[in-house]
Amino acid sequence: MRHHPFPDDLVTAQEAWTRTYEELARPRPTGVTTLRRRLIRLSVQVCFHPFWTRQTHPSTSRGDLLHRVRAGQHDREETAA
Structure with missing residues (x-):
């Protein structure tokens, strides 16, 4: 597992967002309002x-977070196959 500077709760929230x-992007999703x-x-x-205001790694960005989440999803898909 790679080290990343993001707190676990932030990564979890981004994964849930994704x-x-x-x-929501699926054709005819159910429960659209929810x-x-x-x-x-x-x-x-x-x-x-709070990570974004007390950031100890100033070079990290939301794009880095998205990349980390997408890479993690890709890793899980490969291990499931």
Whole structure:
């Protein structure tokens, strides 16, 4: 497992955001209102997480977080196959 500078709760929130977004992007999703509300709540958790204000690694960005989450999903898909 690679070391990353992001707190676990931030990574978990970003992973949940990505899953929710993908569910919402499916053709004819069910529970659209619930999914949209979840996406908004998760967006707030990710965007306003204290990590971004007390950042000890100034070169890290939200793009780095997205890359880390996507890489983690890819790793899990490969191990499941």
